[in-house]
Amino acid sequence: MRRVGIVGAGITDCRSRWVEATYWDLFQQATRRACQDAQITTAEIDSVIYGIYNDIFEHQAIPESSLTGIIGMANKPGTRVTTGGATGFYAMRMAAMEVASGMSDVVLCIGGEKATDCYDPRSKTATPMVVDTIAKSWDPFYEYPLGATASDSYMQICLAYNDAYPNDIGDPLVRARIIEMLCHAGNRNPHAQRRLETVTAEQVMSSRWIIAPFLRLLETCMYTEGAGALIFACEERATEISRRTGVPPVWVRGIGAANESYQAGRGGSYKRLHRIDSDRIAAERAYAVAGVTAGDIGIIELHDAFVAQLMVTMGELGFVPIGQTRRLIDDGIMVDPKELADDARPEAGRLLVNPSGGLIFGGHFVGGSNMFSTWSCRREMLARQIPLGLIHGTGAINACYGGAIVLELGA
Amino acid sequence: MTAHDSRSVLPPDYDLQREYRELEGRDGQTYLQFATQMTTFYKQTYGEHSRFFLALRAGRLIGATCPRCKQVAVPAFTWHCPGCDFAEMQEIELPHKGVLAHTAPITIFPSSTFIGDAPFARGYVDVAVDAPIASFLPSRLRTTTGLVRPGIFVQGLELKLVFEDETVGCARDIFWVPMSEVPLHLRDQQPLRASELDFASPVPPAVTVAPPHVAAFGEALAALRGLAADVALSRRARTDLAGQTSRMGVRTGGGDFTLVVAEGQLQVTDGVAAEVDAIVVAEDPSVFTRWVHDGSLTDAAVEGSLWLPHKEAFQLLPILDRLPRSTRRDLRSS
Numbered sequence A: 001m002r003r004v005g006i007v008g009a010g011i012t013d014c015r016s017r018w019v020e021a022t023y024w025d026l027f028q029q030a031t032r033r034a035c036q037d038a039q040i041t042t043a044e045i046d047s048v049i050y051g052i053y054n055d056i057f058e059h060q061a062i063p064e065s066s067l068t069g070i071i072g073m074a075n076k077p078g079t080r081v082t083t084g085g086a087t088g089f090y091a092m093r094m095a096a097m098e099v100a101s102g103m104s105d106v107v108l109c110i111g112g113e114k115a116t117d118c119y120d121p122r123s124k125t126a127t128p129m130v131v132d133t134i135a136k137s138w139d140p141f142y143e144y145p146l147g148a149t150a151s152d153s154y155m156q157i158c159l160a161y162n163d164a165y166p167n168d169i170g171d172p173l174v175r176a177r178i179i180e181m182l183c184h185a186g187n188r189n190p191h192a193q194r195r196l197e198t199v200t201a202e203q204v205m206s207s208r209w210i211i212a213p214f215l216r217l218l219e220t221c222m223y224t225e226g227a228g229a230l231i232f233a234c235e236e237r238a239t240e241i242s243r244r245t246g247v248p249p250v251w252v253r254g255i256g257a258a259n260e261s262y263q264a265g266r267g268g269s270y271k272r273l274h275r276i277d278s279d280r281i282a283a284e285r286a287y288a289v290a291g292v293t294a295g296d297i298g299i300i301e302l303h304d305a306f307v308a309q310l311m312v313t314m315g316e317l318g319f320v321p322i323g324q325t326r327r328l329i330d331d332g333i334m335v336d337p338k339e340l341a342d343d344a345r346p347e348a349g350r351l352l353v354n355p356s357g358g359l360i361f362g363g364h365f366v367g368g369s370n371m372f373s374t375w376s377c378r379r380e381m382l383a384r385q386i387p388l389g390l391i392h393g394t395g396a397i398n399a400c401y402g403g404a405i406v407l408e409l410g411a
Numbered sequence B: 001m002t003a004h005d006s007r008s009v010l011p012p013d014y015d016l017q018r019e020y021r022e023l024e025g026r027d028g029q030t031y032l033q034f035a036t037q038m039t040t041f042y043k044q045t046y047g048e049h050s051r052f053f054l055a056l057r058a059g060r061l062i063g064a065t066c067p068r069c070k071q072v073a074v075p076a077f078t079w080h081c082p083g084c085d086f087a088e089m090q091e092i093e094l095p096h097k098g099v100l101a102h103t104a105p106i107t108i109f110p111s112s113t114f115i116g117d118a119p120f121a122r123g124y125v126d127v128a129v130d131a132p133i134a135s136f137l138p139s140r141l142r143t144t145t146g147l148v149r150p151g152i153f154v155q156g157l158e159l160k161l162v163f164e165d166e167t168v169g170c171a172r173d174i175f176w177v178p179m180s181e182v183p184l185h186l187r188d189q190q191p192l193r194a195s196e197l198d199f200a201s202p203v204p205p206a207v208t209v210a211p212p213h214v215a216a217f218g219e220a221l222a223a224l225r226g227l228a229a230d231v232a233l234s235r236r237a238r239t240d241l242a243g244q245t246s247r248m249g250v251r252t253g254g255g256d257f258t259l260v261v262a263e264g265q266l267q268v269t270d271g272v273a274a275e276v277d278a279i280v281v282a283e284d285p286s287v288f289t290r291w292v293h294d295g296s297l298t299d300a301a302v303e304g305s306l307w308l309p310h311k312e313a314f315q316l317l318p319i320l321d322r323l324p325r326s327t328r329r330d331l332r333s334s
């Protein structure tokens, strides 16, 4: 397999709604910015991988087909990936494979979503229809008719985790402190949806319940409209582009993925609801390929749909022991970006977590959320000279899909 | 046999007026928005799942069991064991009792399709408890003790399967209730029908009068009377209450009162009135003081510190929750 580098990245502003643009223009904006960043033209790109989560949000079957010409990909191979919340991760995995295999030398990997054009006629707001569209990720026989939603699904995991490991994610102050840090991170991201907000721990703990006892309004991710694009290249082209731009490539050093069974249960291959095994297996695989351990990582951009889930995921990824994920705060493992200079590296044993603001403060345009994470991770690795970073993606019901990518800063 | 439902698959208010509306963008330019839809109707086969749903119709719960690894799949989502080279699985009759596998979430903000049903609980029930490997049955969970609240559907709870009086062949034909809420003589009955249990008249929890609650009661009443006076002067608050009529009796550990909503006004009267739409219970009366000071009755109900008999009583809470903010904006904003 060939070495794969990331040599360009671009994202749109993250907004709760873009009335000024459809997803056609959002994808074009992200492509344009990624090409500018890599100082290449679309003529230099061999193929494209699209991450678009679902047709209903975009209101078009085969939504990527209408993008082909608009983003300069006419007459090139293009593949769409759709794997729920993990769409962005799996699109990046495909893009890396495209390069590693020798099929393409330079690949555009682009993802995005336009979710809040949805509208619920009864509440006269968008949210219940967005929730319903996502709820259609459940099967129509057994689960959807019961009224399952994405929040319930993540909270089922957290409640089950809490049954098995009490006294960890249940402390509202620990979760609120994490939110404060994510807020500080979002303040530093020029494209973040909530970059102007100040949220304190007290506000988090007095915000309205979504699902008691682990999910208040200020602990949940947003719906974002936007797009993110990355340029993947083989070693030869990455080195050449890097000479052009003066920016070192960020190498894809290891990728791991795992999808758990849809059906929950006990034993066999059933999904264990009190753990996110897909995250753990994906990370173990990525670390093994990269030849690193969690302790070598200085920065992580993870898929934080909800703060309690962020804590469980950090445990599964090996940064804190399962059952003691509150040590992220108690032991000061998670660095407050407000207390770290913009060009400083976290000291050994400490970690920058979602310096983009994550999905809670930064942005969550589902099909491209993980590209958004990679955009941020690369930006911070370059600015702070952090040698190793980790990207995490999760998705599908009960967090069944997991993915992890180890990134390495080039010389 | 074809079971018909008097309702259509889309409710009549699940529709939009056609329109082409101008919107202003962040750049000050004018943009256009159109109302549209992406609906697909189905007459969808249950295929291999038919056996399971036909059994539900007949008041039976079945699973699929593998002769080799002995696992039990319930619901019977496949008839060939994925763990044993797709060995053919056999039908197994399952008991109408089970154990809640994990503490269950309660949905407050449902998706568009389920607006009006919330709050409701949904969880995973371990039915084939003796099988070495088993799936969990995704299930509706109901209680006869009032509106569902945290602390009821916790891990390990023993549950009884209940069938709707009319079963049509869908996942909502069944639900589970805590076994402890089922009268002894009905616990072994199969199938137990919903109408054999009393969901309509839950017994309100007893409150104990305690001195700190009596002091808190005085504060709560004063705060509520202040809010009621403010509502009378606030255009926004009167709009919030427009079209609402409700008499809610409130029992607390410090004393009782009645909240009356009528003609755009809020009134607080002493004691629980003779005719009320619902009686709600809060051991600690400061639940109401906190509400007046920009807290939330909805949150109190979600947490369980405010007991409600049914979801109809719950529907009023988000409207009441708007009042403190509306009065503040009208009367104290400048």
Ligand SMILES: [Zn+2]
Residues within 6 Å of the ligand: B066, B067, B068, B069, B070, B071, B081, B082, B083, B084, B087
């Ligand atoms: Zn088997």
